[in-house]
Amino acid sequence: MAKASICTIGDEILIGQIVDTNSSLLASHLGGLGIIVSSMCSLPDRESDIVSILSRELENNDIVITTGGLGPTKDDITKKSLARLFGASGWRQDAAQLEINRAILHSRGLDLLEENLAQSLVPDCCEVINNEYGTAPILVFHKGNKFLYCLPGVPHEVCNVLAKVMKHIEMHFHCPKTIHRNLMTFGLAESALSKKIEDWETSLPPYIHLAYLPNTLSGVKLRLSLYDATKDGEEELERRYSSLKAILKDEIYAEGESSLQEEIAKLLCGSTETLSAAESCTGGKISELITGIPGVSSFYLGSVTSYAISVKEKVLGVNDATIEKYGVVSEEVAEEMARGVRSLAGSTYSVATTGLAGPGGDGMNPEGTVCIAVDGPLGSRSRRFQYKNDRKRNIERFAAAALDMLRRYIIEARTTPRS
Amino acid sequence: MAKASICTIGDEILIGQIVDTNSSLLASHLGGLGIIVSSMCSLPDRESDIVSILSRELENNDIVITTGGLGPTKDDITKKSLARLFGASGWRQDAAQLEINRAILHSRGLDLLEENLAQSLVPDCCEVINNEYGTAPILVFHKGNKFLYCLPGVPHEVCNVLAKVMKHIEMHFHCPKTIHRNLMTFGLAESALSKKIEDWETSLPPYIHLAYLPNTLSGVKLRLSLYDATKDGEEELERRYSSLKAILKDEIYAEGESSLQEEIAKLLCGSTETLSAAESCTGGKISELITGIPGVSSFYLGSVTSYAISVKEKVLGVNDATIEKYGVVSEEVAEEMARGVRSLAGSTYSVATTGLAGPGGDGMNPEGTVCIAVDGPLGSRSRRFQYKNDRKRNIERFAAAALDMLRRYIIEARTTPRS
Numbered sequence: 078m079a080k081a082s083i084c085t086i087g088d089e090i091l092i093g094q095i096v097d098t099n100s101s102l103l104a105s106h107l108g109g110l111g112i113i114v115s116s117m118c119s120l121p122d123r124e125s126d127i128v129s130i131l132s133r134e135l136e137n138n139d140i141v142i143t144t145g146g147l148g149p150t151k152d153d154i155t156k157k158s159l160a161r162l163f164g165a166s167g168w169r170q171d172a173a174q175l176e177i178n179r180a181i182l183h184s185r186g187l188d189l190l191e192e193n194l195a196q197s198l199v200p201d202c203c204e205v206i207n208n209e210y211g212t213a214p215i216l217v218f219h220k221g222n223k224f225l226y227c228l229p230g231v232p233h234e235v236c237n238v239l240a241k242v243m244k245h246i247e248m249h250f251h252c253p254k255t256i257h258r259n260l261m262t263f264g265l266a267e268s269a270l271s272k273k274i275e276d277w278e279t280s281l282p283p284y285i286h287l288a289y290l291p292n293t294l295s296g297v298k299l300r301l302s303l304y305d306a307t308k309d310g311e312e313e314l315e316r317r318y319s320s321l322k323a324i325l326k327d328e329i330y331a332e333g334e335s336s337l338q339e340e341i342a343k344l345l346c347g348s349t350e351t352l353s354a355a356e357s358c359t360g361g362k363i364s365e366l367i368t369g370i371p372g373v374s375s376f377y378l379g380s381v382t383s384y385a386i387s388v389k390e391k392v393l394g395v396n397d398a399t400i401e402k403y404g405v406v407s408e409e410v411a412e413e414m415a416r417g418v419r420s421l422a423g424s425t426y427s428v429a430t431t432g433l434a435g436p437g438g439d440g441m442n443p444e445g446t447v448c449i450a451v452d453g454p455l456g457s458r459s460r461r462f463q464y465k466n467d468r469k470r471n472i473e474r475f476a477a478a479a480l481d482m483l484r485r486y487i488i489e490a491r492t493t494p495r496s
Numbered sequence: 497m498a499k500a501s502i503c504t505i506g507d508e509i510l511i512g513q514i515v516d517t518n519s520s521l522l523a524s525h526l527g528g529l530g531i532i533v534s535s536m537c538s539l540p541d542r543e544s545d546i547v548s549i550l551s552r553e554l555e556n557n558d559i560v561i562t563t564g565g566l567g568p569t570k571d572d573i574t575k576k577s578l579a580r581l582f583g584a585s586g587w588r589q590d591a592a593q594l595e596i597n598r599a600i601l602h603s604r605g606l607d608l609l610e611e612n613l614a615q616s617l618v619p620d621c622c623e624v625i626n627n628e629y630g631t632a633p634i635l636v637f638h639k640g641n642k643f644l645y646c647l648p649g650v651p652h653e654v655c656n657v658l659a660k661v662m663k664h665i666e667m668h669f670h671c672p673k674t675i676h677r678n679l680m681t682f683g684l685a686e687s688a689l690s691k692k693i694e695d696w697e698t699s700l701p702p703y704i705h706l707a708y709l710p711n712t713l714s715g716v717k718l719r720l721s722l723y724d725a726t727k728d729g730e731e732e733l734e735r736r737y738s739s740l741k742a743i744l745k746d747e748i749y750a751e752g753e754s755s756l757q758e759e760i761a762k763l764l765c766g767s768t769e770t771l772s773a774a775e776s777c778t779g780g781k782i783s784e785l786i787t788g789i790p791g792v793s794s795f796y797l798g799s800v801t802s803y804a805i806s807v808k809e810k811v812l813g814v815n816d817a818t819i820e821k822y823g824v825v826s827e828e829v830a831e832e833m834a835r836g837v838r839s840l841a842g843s844t845y846s847v848a849t850t851g852l853a854g855p856g857g858d859g860m861n862p863e864g865t866v867c868i869a870v871d872g873p874l875g876s877r878s879r880r881f882q883y884k885n886d887r888k889r890n891i892e893r894f895a896a897a898a899l900d901m902l903r904r905y906i907i908e909a910r911t912t913p914r915s
Contacts, residue, residue, distance in 0.1 A: 091533045093523030094709060098515050100538075105512030114510045116549075117538035119519075130535075233886075290513060354801075360787025361780035364801045368779025371855055371887060378804040379811075382773075382783045388798040388841055392811075422807055436790055467652070468790060 079112045079250045082134040085119040086127060086146030086155055087230060099144045099228075099235045106243055111253040111304050112140065122146055127158035135223055140246065145230025147213040156200065156216070159227060163218045165200035173207050174199075174214040181212060203227075206245065210237040217245065224249060253305035258318045261331040263296030263481045270297055274324055277317075285314055293473040294366070295336045296481075299325075330484060337480035338366045344487050345376035352483075353422035354380035355393055355414040357405075358432035358447060362476040378422040383414065393417030406431050406442045408459035411450035415459075419452045426453040426490075428483040434471040447475040451486040455493060458486060498531045498669045501553040504538040505546060505565030505574055506649060518563045518647075518654045525662055530672040530723055531559065541565055546577035554642055559665065564649025566632040575619065575635070578646060582637045584619035592626050593618075593633040600631060622646075625664065629656040636664065643668060672724035677737045680750040682715030682900045689716055693743055696736075704733055712892040713785070714755045715900075749903060756899035757785045763906050764795035771902075772841035773799035774812055774833040776824075777851035777866060781895040797841040802833065812836030825850050825861045827878035830869035834878075838871045845872040845909075847902040853890040866894040870905040874912060877905060 083100045090097050097119065104114045115138055120130050127146075134141045146155035160168070174197040179189045196212040199205055206215035211234040216227040226242055228235055246252070262270060267289050271278070278287060284305075290298040299321070303314045322329060330340050345352060354363050364380040367373055381392055386405060389395040394417040395410055403409040411429050419427035432447030433439055445466065450459035460482065464474045502519045509516050516538065523533045534557055539549045546565075553560045565574035579587075593616040598608045615631040618624055625634035630653040635646040645661055647654055665671070681689065686708050690697070697706055703724075709717040718740070722733045741748060749759055764771060773782050783799040786792055800811055805824060808814040813836040814829055822828040830848050838846035851866030852858055864885065869878035879901065883893045 085536075090520070091523060091536065092527050093520045093525070093533070094707070096515065096517050096520045101509070101512045101515045103512070104510060108511050114512070115540070117504075117510065119536035121534070288513070351804075353807075356780075356783075361775075361783030361799060361801070364775075364780030365784045368801070368803065369888065369891070374803055379807040380780060380801040380803075381811075382780070382787070382799040382801070384787065384793055385770075385797040385841070388772075391842075392798070392800075392840060421811060422804070423810075469788065472788070 078253065079139040080115045080137070081107050081112050081140040081142065082115060082138040083107075083117045084131060084134060084141060084143045085117075085230070086122065086143055087119075088122050090119045090145070091121055098232055099230065102232075102235065102239070103142055103144070106239055107140075107142075107246075109255060109257070110243060110247060110250075111255040112246070112250065122154050124154055124158045124161075127155060128162050131158070131162060131225065135220070135225060139223055139250065141223075141225045142228060142242070143225065144228045144235060147227070147229045153195070155227065156198075159216065159218060159225070160200035160202070163200065163202050163220060163225075165202040167201045168198050169201050170194070171197045171199050171205045171207075171214055174205065174212075177207060177209055178212045206238065206241050208234060208238055210234045215242060256303045256306050256311060256314060258301045258314065259333055260299045260301075260318075260321065260325065260329050261296060261333075261335050262299060262325060262328040263330050263337060263477070264328055265297070267291050267297055270299070270325075270328070273328075274321065277321060277324055281317060282313060284310060285317055293470055294477050296330070296477070298334075330481070336366075337477060337484055338370060341367070341480060341484050341487065342370050342373055342376075344484070344491075346372060348376065350425035350487075351376050351378050351422075353378045353418045353424040353427045355418035355427065355429040356380060356382045357384060357389070357414070357430055358434050359430045359472055359476045359479065360384065360434075362472050363428065363430070363479055366476060366480065378424050381418050381421070389414060393421065404439070404441050406433060406439060406446055406448055408448045408450065408461055411448040412452070412457040412459050415450040415452035415457060426451065426483065426487060428452075428479050430475055430479050432475055434468045434475065436468060445471050447471075447478065449475070449479045449482055451479075451482050453486060454490050455486065458482070497672060498558040499534045499556070500526050500531050500559040500561065501534060501557040502526075502536045503550060503553060503560060503562045504536075504649070505541065505562055506538075507541050509538045509564070510540055517651055518649065521651075521654065521658070522561055522563070525658060526559075526561075526665075528674060528676065529662060529666060529669075530674040531665070531669065541573050543573055543577045543580075546574060547581050550577070550581060550644065554639070554644065558642055558669065560642075560644045561647060561661070562644070563647045563654055566646070566648045574646065575617075578635065578637060578644070579619035579621070582619065582621050582639060582644075584621040586620045587617050588620050589613070590616045590618050590624045590626075590633055593624065593631075596626060596628055597631045625657065625660050627653060627657055629653045634661060675722045675725050675730060675733060677720045677733065678752055679718045679737075679740065679744065679748050680715060680752075680754050681718060681744060681747040682749050682756060682896070683747050684716070686710050686716055689718070689744075689747070692747075693740065696740060696743055700736060701732060703729060704736055712889055713896050715749070715896070717753075749900070755785075756896060756903055757789060760786070760899060760903050760906065761789050761792055761795075763903070763910075765791060767795065769844035769906075770795050770797050770841075772797045772837045772843040772846045774837035774846065774848040775799060775801045776803060776808070776833070776849055777853050778849045778891055778895045778898065779803065779853075781891050782847065782849070782898055785895060785899065797843050800837050800840070808833060808836075812840065823858070823860050825852060825858060825865055825867055827867045827869065827880055830867040831871070831876040831878050834869040834871035834876060845870065845902065845906060847871075847898050849894055849898050851894055853887045853894065855887060864890050866890075866897065868894070868898045868901055870898075870902050872905060873909050874905065877901070 204217040213229040218225040286302045288300045383389040395413040414429035415427045429450045435444035445464040623636040632648040637644040705721045707719040802808040814832040833848035834846045848869045854863035864883040
């Protein structure tokens with residue numbers, strides 16, 4: 078199997094100004110091709126370091142991918158270092174990239190100036206993959222069987238040129254066929270999931286790998302991977318995948334890559350059913366997650382963030398006697414909030430939260446308590462949860478728990494015959 | 497000046513499962529001590545790699561900091577590798593960490609088991625800095641003048657032990673006095689800011705460094721740094737800092753580290769004034785940003801996310817004739833939304849957004865258009881903005897622009913004599 082190294086060039090990484098997200102993205106795509114990432118490193122914008130570290134990485138690997146260090150001001154250092162490393166005898170203008178750059182500048186209302194010419198100037202010993210999303214082209218150098226890909230550092234440019242780079246790698250290296258199968262689960266923590274599928278996991282053949290990928294907002298993703306796939310291996314993977322689905326049934330909310338809000342959007346888009354939300358402790362997070370998906374205006378009517386008790390009472394119609402009797406953080410108040418916003422917006426479904434994200438409890442409930450209610454054709458449902466995180470993560474957990482309750486409710490309502 | 501290397505240990509980084517945020521955090525704190533980070537790298541959970549790469553990094557640097565590779569299952573590999581690298585002759589139980597671990601497990605309702613003892617077992621040749629936030633202590637190895645700090649990988653644990661580690665470094669290395677002075681600006685892009693302060697910047701003495709640190713939500717932070725500070729240098733820094741403030745006046749919203757929502761919270765906390773919001777295209781983002789700050793319930797009453805026109809009309813009282821005449825994305829509708837939510841919540845101030853985050857425009861307005869209104873004692877103010885980003889970044893820019901308008905309005909209202 079081919080080995081790769083990912084190198085980030087740029088002082089801004091080493092001084093901690095920027096978190097590098099490119100390396101992780103590149104690594105997961107290389108993994109998808111069955112290529113092992115043996116190391117990652119960050120180097121400064123200094124020619125001697127670039128030449129010595131990249132030489133070392135080329136020695137130890139088949140593929141080296143660099144990102145960054147190609148900005149208009151730093152341009153010369155990285156390209157010059159690579160020209161030296163690979164023994165270029167001169168420079169040439171890349172006509173296709175020059176045209177792209179002219180068009181990009183034009184769309185910003187700018188003319189191509191002398192100093193812009195340098196961006197499409199490349200060492201004569203490298204191949205070019207054009208970058209349609211930025212002014213620095215991808216440079217491909219090779220020495221014997223080894224390849225170095227030099228990419229820009231801007232994350233959305235890396236994202237957009239990724240497919241072309243991976244295709245080039247696939248053409249030049251043996252990429253064992255690799256198959257990944259994902260299941261999105263919600264409701265059980267990693268340890269509880271692992272307990273539940275213990276027997277299944279122990280009996281996995283050694284060539285099928287299982288990874289637990291937990292995320293506060295989207296639950297635990299289970300990824301089954303088969304490297305160097307054969308036909309028999311593929312069939313076995315499908316069998317194991319099916320038996321895993323059968324064990325986890327209710328915990329699974331999607332196959333492949335997804336999120337709770339995307340699943341809710343899939344359920345409601347194109348139907349005549351609509352949704353609204355009432356948020357107290359989640360402060361707008363549920364609404365922000367739903368409206369992060371394009372096209373939700375077809376079913377999402379809106380929400381009320383009722384941070385103050387007065388808004389709960391005046392806008393959502395929560396009864397002050399309910400608050401008096403059960404407290405603001407109670408299943409009863411959550412239910413009245415859900416009913417209130419549903420009637421206010423005139424939606425088919427609604428979801429509501431009231432709780433304490435922290436820091437600090439309210440005397441009756443500890444920090445991390447949340448009461449969630451869902452309302453709709455089946456009436457009100459509510460539940461109390463207790464989490465133990467900091468404010469930011471508590472808010473995320475509350476929102477995710479609310480979305481999961483809502484998703485389950487919609488599915489139940491759809492499959493329950495109306496009387 | 498001392499040189500440092502930051503090494504991340506763990507397969508989960510190399511397969512792209514996790515984005516490493518620890519290195520960036522550590523680098524910025526080392527920079528604060530005047531220590532140069534010369535390289536960063538990620539290595540797999542394999543003893544031979546750990547020993548060889550850490551040896552190499554120790555050779556080239558004065559300080560090596562590792563994070564990760566200390567989980568209960570991977571425990572042995574990193575600690576064993578370090579014990580080998582530094583020639584430990586045996587292991588010892590760290591009594592203080594053992595007690596901490598017992599307490600942590602107890603708070604989760606668990607007893608300390610045989611297998612938990614391994615977490616507080618450390619090589620006999622290292623010093624221990626206790627970790628109060630997790631079960632793996634920080635190990636400090638040294639060889640001659642060189643130090644290696646072995647930290648856990650969980651970001652919130654790194655965050656919490658950071659101060660202790662930096663203090664240890666300060667005690668053992670000459671840390672040139674470094675002074676940073678920050679100004680938070682909003683409203684001008686990096687290029688426009690740079691144009692505005694061009695003369696000031698050109699005249700900076702070579703020992704004072706300026707960095708532009710842009711962020712979608714909080715604008716451009718300007719950081720002035722003085723390394724190896726002398727008394728004269730410090731005085732000069734203060735003079736330059738003051739003259740920069742004088743040039744940028746209106747663009748500056750805070751000194752030090754801050755965000756627009758924190759500045760709004762500072763203005764309103766402890767006053768009798770209150771706030772509400774009406775969000776269409778920002779979908780809850782403004783509310784989420786404000787409620788991300790603890791203690792805002794003293795002034796923040798809540799918001800209405802009016803995604804559907806029916807909610808704009810029914811809940812916020814927007815006139816259908818206004819929508820008919822000016823379109824939903826208009827300054828007129830934004831103003832009616834702001835007035836509507838202010839009267840509904842009974843707040844002193846309100847802010848409202850209506851726009852198109854994309855993908856796609858509405859025929860009249862292109863994607864990236866937003867109309868923002870603020871309402872309060874000075875009456876309604878509104879403005880139209882045009883951005884060119886993807887949906888996620890457009891929503892962030894809209895929310896930030898709205899918070900900045902609101903902040904400026906509150907300040908103006910405070911300084912305008914009431915008639």
